[in-house]
Amino acid sequence: MFESLTSRLGEVFDGLTRRGALSESDIKTALRDVRVALLEADVALPVVKEFIAGIETQATGQAVIKSVTPGQMVVKIVHDRLIEMLGAEVSEINLNAAPPVPILMVGLQGSGKTTTTAKLGKQLVEKHRRKVLMASLDVRRPAAQEQLRVLGDQVLVPTLDIVVGESPVKITERAMRKARQEGYDVVLLDTAGRLSIDDELMAEAAAVRDAAKPVETLLVADAMTGQDAVNTARAFHERIGLTGIALTRVDGDARGGAALSIRAVTGCPIKLLGVGENLDALEPFHPERIASRILGMGDVVSLVEKAAETVNRDDAEKLAARLQKGQFDLEDMLSQLQQLKKMGGLGGVMSLLPGVAKVKKQLAAHSVDDGLIKRQEAIIFSMTRGERLRPAIIKASRKKRIATGAGASVQEVNKLLKQFQQMQGMMKRMRKMGRKGALPPGMAGDLSALPPGLMPPR
């Protein structure tokens, strides 16, 4: 379903990349296109506006940087922000509670609650080896309880006996009682579809929530949903309190902007994707994967290559030549840091490369971030030229002065100098191995191949 959004955004970025250096008005044009693309993808208008505004401020600030086109900056920022908005990592169904763990499924009519309940039940039994009980609280729709019973039979997950005339709250209580008595791990509660503006039924759902005290309350929402996604999601979140989202019909060709909308207004992670009518068509939500699908990774990768090309070639060649001679001083380190920054910072470079989520997380865990690059830069700026060319002369008093000038601590200066030494050492080793170039190749896949200056100190 995300394919069409991908291709639409792809077109926008193609235009950007082919045009080369862009003016600020080009950024505005680009963002206008992005805005239309997102709206055509059914991202809700308030979410689009917030998104665009965030990008605009970031982009205008950064557009002055040489050798990175504004278009690339926009791509990087749009991409980063899409991931950020979709959620930083995979979020699993939370089963961390004393059994029986109640999970409540809510949503609009026909969104896929009953089907998703059965799919989830099947998955919890087969993959997580839990003992699962399913109960339908839908006393309204014709044959709704029967539907869940049939599905339960199909996936071999027991369902609560149907008692005609029982209220949803009573069914909930009976389900929880049975689960406690018979040692079930998880109770899946499927509810009737309801409109977010139907006070009576929203109150009923709240009563069920109070009776069940669910560990997870999942909003089941259709990926084809339009602008109303924000209203519905907000209302369900306010009235019932959501913990996660299940997005259904992802096997369709809708652009899926609702995912972004719902995520943005509830702040809840998208935990499940329904990708078909069959009962094993349930997948975890990988925000990075989905964001990449939205953006089109092929385009982005080519953009990174282009971004790498725009890194000042003279600097790179000069540095390579110096490295060949075994020379590497703090000015070289500074120019490396600056090249990295031009490419959108470490985070930017990293997130633009495919399959780097892990590395990025690793880096985050070691608190290596763009802020670090800036601080290191400041420390080097605070040195005299002599100090940069001959770091050996930097002793205690100089360190103090440098630290004060950079607004850093002496420890930070020490850390930088230590990293410089490591970097120098590695450059020498690289020379011995006959490799050259400003940026070691393959830095995306392997943390140890990063310039040591960016390696977390042990």
Place this chain on the structure above:
Amino acid sequence: MSESDQRGGWLKRLRSGLQKSATRLSTGIGDIITKRKLDEQALSDIEELLITADLGVEVASRLTRNLAKSRFGKEVSDEEIRTAMADDIERILAPVTAPLIIEPDHRPHVILVVGVNGAGKTTTIGKLASRFRQQGYSVMLAAGDTFRAAAIEQLQIWGERTGCTVITRPAGTDPAAVAYAAIEQAKAAATDILLLDTAGRLHNKANLMAELQKIVRVMRKLDESAPHNCLLVLDATTGQNAHAQVDTFRELASITGLVVTKLDGSARGGIIVALAERFGVPIHAIGVGESEDDLRPFEPRDFARSLMGLNP
């Protein structure tokens, strides 16, 4: 007393459903243009309000430009501007407004009901059956959804509620065979109307669309003119994907009209304005609730004015 009467009638409910958005609309426009000239900012805000109703960027911007042509720079009141916009929307919708006509020479008049999953097909069949029965027709239902769990039982309950015979075959039976048997039986009983339910199918699934075509092929063995209507049921909550739905179902299943469901919710269904412009497919009725009398004729004026937060 029916459910809709209890809650004060569909129109009131439709309006109260739109209440929040209507208030938002009127406040939005009111803030900007009351006792003021219609300027760029005001126009862009109006355009955005249309976008939030799912009219789509293109249609919203075109309608806004039209509005600007006649009134830009003029002093306009809140009421005037909303009325003008509602009139434009009504003009787009009027040509696609068409009641569902039952032709007496077909016996049965076969109505095939199709659409994506969960749109409201089965419920709409129940509502249509109820209406036709009230109009004195004899009606038969056919449980053509042999795939989804308890879909047959669901239709059977609608049969009981509306007093219609339901033709069923066991789950898993080829739906084309159900259609064939149903037409045969309806012919034998000289039934006026046969409503055929089908399983939900996403329009991008070629095999499922082919299944639908097979249903039509097989039913034509018994009646070359069947189906006499092919209704696409469209959920009003749907966004821009409705374009692809209508486009594909129109091409592969020759749909003859739309029923738009769930207009009692907070979704405003503005997508049908865009669909009307692009495809011109007739809109036969709207669904405004889950019970049997929650089906209404489509009234373009009411719809347009509700969309703009005006009293019908």
